[in-house]
Amino acid sequence: MSILIYTESEEGKLKKTAFEIASYARALAGQTGDTVTAVAVNVDNTSELGNYGVDKVLKVSDEKLSRFNARAYADVIKQAAEKEGAKMVIISSSANDKYLAPILAVNLQAGYASNVVALPESTDPFRVKRTAFTNKAFNITEISTDVKLIGLSKNSFGLKEAEGSASEEAFAPSLDDKDFAVRTESVDKTTGKVTIADAEIVVSGGRGLKGPENWGMIEELADVLGAATACSKPVSDMGWRPHSEHVGQTGKPVAANLYVAVGISGAIQHLAGINASKVKVVINSDPEAPFFKAADYGVVGDAFEVVPALVEKLKEFKAQNS
Amino acid sequence: MKILVCISHVPDTTSKINFADGDTRFDTNGVQFVINPNDEFGLTRAMWFKEKQGAAVTVVNIGGPETEPTLRKALAIGADEAIRVNAQPTDGFFVATQLAKVVQDGGYDLVIAGRESIDYNGGMVPGMLASLTGANFVNTCIGLEIEGSEASAIREIDGGKETVKCSLPLIIGGQKGLVEESDLRIPNMRGIMMARQKKLTVLEPEDLQSRTSVVKFEKPAPKGEVKLVSPDNLDELIRMLHNEAKVI
Numbered sequence: 104m105s106i107l108i109y110t111e112s113e114e115g116k117l118k119k120t121a122f123e124i125a126s127y128a129r130a131l132a133g134q135t136g137d138t139v140t141a142v143a144v145n146v147d148n149t150s151e152l153g154n155y156g157v158d159k160v161l162k163v164s165d166e167k168l169s170r171f172n173a174r175a176y177a178d179v180i181k182q183a184a185e186k187e188g189a190k191m192v193i194i195s196s197s198a199n200d201k202y203l204a205p206i207l208a209v210n211l212q213a214g215y216a217s218n219v220v221a222l223p224e225s226t227d228p229f230r231v232k233r234t235a236f237t238n239k240a241f242n243i244t245e246i247s248t249d250v251k252l253i254g255l256s257k258n259s260f261g262l263k264e265a266e267g268s269a270s271e272e273a274f275a276p277s278l279d280d281k282d283f284a285v286r287t288e289s290v291d292k293t294t295g296k297v298t299i300a301d302a303e304i305v306v307s308g309g310r311g312l313k314g315p316e317n318w319g320m321i322e323e324l325a326d327v328l329g330a331a332t333a334c335s336k337p338v339s340d341m342g343w344r345p346h347s348e349h350v351g352q353t354g355k356p357v358a359a360n361l362y363v364a365v366g367i368s369g370a371i372q373h374l375a376g377i378n379a380s381k382v383k384v385v386i387n388s389d390p391e392a393p394f395f396k397a398a399d400y401g402v403v404g405d406a407f408e409v410v411p412a413l414v415e416k417l418k419e420f421k422a423q424n425s
Numbered sequence: 426m427k428i429l430v431c432i433s434h435v436p437d438t439t440s441k442i443n444f445a446d447g448d449t450r451f452d453t454n455g456v457q458f459v460i461n462p463n464d465e466f467g468l469t470r471a472m473w474f475k476e477k478q479g480a481a482v483t484v485v486n487i488g489g490p491e492t493e494p495t496l497r498k499a500l501a502i503g504a505d506e507a508i509r510v511n512a513q514p515t516d517g518f519f520v521a522t523q524l525a526k527v528v529q530d531g532g533y534d535l536v537i538a539g540r541e542s543i544d545y546n547g548g549m550v551p552g553m554l555a556s557l558t559g560a561n562f563v564n565t566c567i568g569l570e571i572e573g574s575e576a577s578a579i580r581e582i583d584g585g586k587e588t589v590k591c592s593l594p595l596i597i598g599g600q601k602g603l604v605e606e607s608d609l610r611i612p613n614m615r616g617i618m619m620a621r622q623k624k625l626t627v628l629e630p631e632d633l634q635s636r637t638s639v640v641k642f643e644k645p646a647p648k649g650e651v652k653l654v655s656p657d658n659l660d661e662l663i664r665m666l667h668n669e670a671k672v673i
Contacts, residue, residue, distance in 0.1 A: 173552075173564070197583055198583045199582065199583070201548050201565075202564040202598075204549065205551070205555075205556065206553075208518070208552075208553065209552075209553050213636070214636035215517070215547075215549055215636075216637060217546070217547055218546055232643070235546055235639075236543070236544055236546070237543050237546060239442040239644075240444070240644050241642065241643040241644075242639045242640075242641065243639070243640045244637050244638070244640070245637060245638050245639075247634075247636060247637065247638070248636045284561050284592070285561050285589050286589060286590050287588070288577075288587075288589060288590055289587065290582070290585065290587040290588075291587065291588075292582065292585030292586075292587075293585055298584030298585075300584060301583065303672075304673075336606075340606050340607070346567075347585075347586075349601075352438050352462075353438070353462045353543075354601065361666070361673065371438070372439070375438075381672065382666070382672045384662070384666070385651070396648070399649070399651065400654060400662060400665060400666070400670075401651045401653045402653070402654050402655075402656055404656030409656050413659050413662070413663075416659045416663055417663060420663050420673075
């Protein structure tokens with residue numbers, strides 16, 4: 104049998120998370136003896152999936168799917184799962200995948216575990232570890248249905264290259280007009296800027312920066328690191344930065360490789376939102392700031408001195424290491 | 426317009442998370458429960474529709490009697506009536522199925538639920554509810570206008586937002602942005618007094634098997650000590666991030 108993965112793409116190119124879920128599915132297939140089939144929508148070149156252990160790619164090419172639509176995409180994945188007789192379906196934790204997942208779960212009569220962070224502890228009964236309480240804890244969830252749907256947390260498994268190549272097969276699911284009842288009128292997306300969702304590194308500023316006029320150095324630090332910029336809740340509440348940058352329990356979750364917090368004290372709600380990040384660096388003038396207890400590396404110092412100095416040193420470092 | 430706002434009863438955002446009974450149960454000792462923040466943004470937006478467009482607002486929760494103070498708070502904020510389905514919310518599918526019955530029996534035009542609860546973070550109830558009822562669905566919604574039977578919604582996407590249109594009935598997975606933090610309402614004394622007189626209907630649940638269950642909880646492994654670097658020695662920080670943490 105097959106494990107089905109839905110490999111997300113943007114502007115015709117597979118996203119990095121596609122290779123992460125391929126890696127995860129390959130490892131899972133190693134436990135269960137299944138093969139791995141990917142379904143990709145309007146992606147020209149899917150050959151790289153073979154390098155991450157995918158055996159077969161179902162290629163869907165349909166003008167109607169040029170824009171994401173949760174019901175239609177859920178329908179595509181459902182039909183692919185049925186065609187392959189897949190008992191396990193794996194998707195990512197992107198905003199779009201989280202949008203389509205519950206629809207897909209109902210349509211496949213599948214139990215759904217979101218925010219999964221590891222391979223199953225056991226496959227019979229099927230038990231996986233997922234985050235709960237907004238990253239303050241984990242739970243082991245048992246899925247008792249025949250078909251299982253797993254949403255893998257970003258950066259929780261990583262990329263694992265494998266030998267092999269994937270065969271390709273055109274796949275034309277039948278789409279219902281009713282799938283398109285929610286119509287996208289316009290998309291407003293920042294281009295040329297790393298997004299918090301996709302970023303490997305996030306640089307975040309808090310109230311310690313004293314005002315929106317001081318964000319230049321945060322942006323410079325983000326630039327030199329190739330990072331996305333983010334902010335704490337008070338900063339977005341005061342209108343210093345847009346809401347879309349607010350990270351924390353009620354804002355966006357961050358699961359970056361490196362999270363740099365400047366002038367953020369580290370309220371429990373903020374920590375919850377960024378906890379899934381692997382390495383945390385805190386720059387704060389207050390040595391008692393609670394964030395230091397949650398950090399891997401810390402600099403106790405004035406952000407207005409430390410950040411510009413760090414930017415210069417990082418530029419030197421990048422020049423030497425490029 | 427009839428609006429149903431789904432309310433999850435969750436630990437306050439500042440709660441310390443502990444587990445009991447061999448890590449099989451969330452320890453509610455000393456924990457204060459509140460309206461799930463994502464639901465509260467939706468409830469506040471519903472109040473706007475009530476005040477500006479004459480909508481009738483019902484709130485619903487799937488839970489035991491201990492959740493009633495949370496429903497009463499929603500009534501004190503201004504909801505017209507409340508429904509409690511008397512069952513423990515065992516998983517997202519169970520909750521969505523119970524809600525689907527309430528939605529179908531009540532003939533609601535608009536259902537607003539939070540995009541996820543801050544305790545289990547399943548993020549599945551609004552989407553499953555839409556699938557079960559056949560209503561349209563917009564997730565991670567940060568803006569909503571209704572005119573007649575047409576809705577215009579703004580959805581947050583990774584790296585931006587998009588504007589979508591559809592007809593009612595509609596299910597919303599809401600979050601901050603539906604209203605601003607400063608728009609959230611603290612119930613006043615009059616609201617609290619009136620809430621006591623408002624109708625709170627208790628319904629018995631549909632008989633149903635959950636599809637997932639929590640076997641055990643775990644707390645994150647304790648964190649090692651932070652490594653402090655002097656502001657005069659930032660080269661050392663870069664060296665550690667490069668050689669030790671391998672993140673740059």
